[in-house]
Amino acid sequence: MRIHFKALPGKGCSRERPVTVDRLRRTGLYLPAMLGEIERKTAEVRGEWEKGRAGVESLQDLEELRVRFLGKRGYIAQLFALLRTLPPEKRAAAGKLINTLREQIEGELESLKGQLAAKAEAERLKREAHDFSLPGVWRGIGNLHPLTQVRLEIERIFMEMGFDVASGPEVETDYYNFEALNIPADHPARDEWDSFYIDEGLLLRTHTSPVQIRVMKSKKPPVRIICPGRCYRRDNPDATHFPVFHQVELLWVEKGLTMAHLKWIIEVFVREFFGPGYEMRFSADFFPFTEPSAQVHIRRAGGPWLEIMGAGMVDPAVFEEVGYDPEEVTGFAFGLGIERMAMLKYGVDDIRLFFQNHLRFLEQF
Ligand code: FA5
Numbered sequence: 001m002r003i004h005f006k007a008l009p010g011k012g013c014s015r016e017r018p019v020t021v022d023r024l025r026r027t028g029l030y031l032p033a034m035l036g037e038i039e040r041k042t043a044e045v046r047g048e049w050e051k052g053r054a055g056v057e058s059l060q061d062l063e064e065l066r067v068r069f070l071g072k073r074g075y076i077a078q079l080f081a082l083l084r085t086l087p088p089e090k091r092a093a094a095g096k097l098i099n100t101l102r103e104q105i106e107g108e109l110e111s112l113k114g115q116l117a118a119k120a121e122a123e124r125l126k127r128e129a130h131d132f133s134l135p136g137v138w139r140g141i142g143n144l145h146p147l148t149q150v151r152l153e154i155e156r157i158f159m160e161m162g163f164d165v166a167s168g169p170e171v172e173t174d175y176y177n178f179e180a181l182n183i184p185a186d187h188p189a190r191d192e193w194d195s196f197y198i199d200e201g202l203l204l205r206t207h208t209s210p211v212q213i214r215v216m217k218s219k220k221p222p223v224r225i226i227c228p229g230r231c232y233r234r235d236n237p238d239a240t241h242f243p244v245f246h247q248v249e250l251l252w253v254e255k256g257l258t259m260a261h262l263k264w265i266i267e268v269f270v271r272e273f274f275g276p277g278y279e280m281r282f283s284a285d286f287f288p289f290t291e292p293s294a295q296v297h298i299r300r301a302g303g304p305w306l307e308i309m310g311a312g313m314v315d316p317a318v319f320e321e322v323g324y325d326p327e328e329v330t331g332f333a334f335g336l337g338i339e340r341m342a343m344l345k346y347g348v349d350d351i352r353l354f355f356q357n358h359l360r361f362l363e364q365f
Pocket of ligand 1: 209243245246293307308335351
């Protein structure tokens with residue numbers, strides 16, 4: 001329904017152009033309205049508002065209603081336009097009337113908006129409601145490979161003791177893998193560390209010890225590093241050997257270090273890594289790059305011994321090769337096998353299980 005304002009030109013409440021007294025005057029339709037006339041119109045607009053308000057169902061309906069009543073060319077604006085046709089002394093009373101209606105409409109619009117927003121929100125929640133009694137969708141989340149877990153744990157322990165983590169290339173030169181470690185071309189130790197060769201002078205490293213050389217050549221003592229990494233050997237796979245495996249090298253060079261420090265640090269580490277219930281055994285060994293040399297075996301109480309590392313005091317010939325003065329500094333190193341540590345820690349009796357990627361095995365860690 002549309003309310004017709006007698007004083008308005010043409011089609012009543014024009015939506016195109018604002019109603020001005022000037023326009024009313026120009027069109028010749030200017031009739032000074034009586035206060036009673038404005039009261040009547042105001043009541044008509046109020047009635048219209050009440051009807052409109054009752055039919056509002058959505059925020060969009062509400063916005064349309066707001067424009068119809070409070071918009072620039074809405075009913076309230078038209079009522080105010082009429083006001084200007086009154087003699088000045090009557091305007092205050094009529095203005096009050098219109099203002100009261102406008103405030104009422106504004107207030108009601110606001111509360112309707114609140115109600116509709118709450119209704120829309122309730123509907124949205126209902127629409128998006130979850131049925132928590134339904135069975136869930138199972139999404140398997142991965143976990144770190146046991147060898148990675150063991151490596152991270154070893155790194156944590158040594159980093160807490162103040163060691164830095166270094167790294168070196170897996171494709172290594174003959175010089176770093178053998179020569180600089182006091183293993184010349186005809187040395188019998190090369191048989192034990194036979195590797196996969198890329199060409200004459202390049203091979204897949206057989207241990208992490210070349211990183212010792214790289215680190216010592218790049219900095220002056222003191223040196224305190226560990227180096228975790230992958231190694232390769234032409235070893236036939238069996239329960240404790242695999243052609244690809246991982247080591248963690250440790251190197252500590254400083255003034256005054258002795259075999260006692262080496263033994264102490266290994267003991268502290270083994271105790272921290274395994275906790276109670278394990279036994280450790282030190283025995284003599286030989287490595288061309290350490291003198292004296294040792295090997296370390298570990299076992300779960302009553303179980304079989306497993307060799308976990310080779311170790312020793314850095315040979316003076318190695319210090320000379322990297323430009324350190326063996327009269328000035330001493331140092332020790334070890335290389336431990338990550339797979340063997342994992343086997344002992346988790347009670348795995350065959351190293352090959354770590355490389356077969358069977359989920360039923362891996363999911364246990
Ligand atoms: C070495 O590799 C020396 N570089 C260790 C070393 C470093 C000695 C610094 C002195 C000073 P060895 O060949 O024993 O040593 O290997 C060390 C450890 O690597 C072994 O105790 C074992 O835990 C692991 N390991 C060696 N070969 C394999 C293999 N084929 N599969 C799995 N683990 C292996």
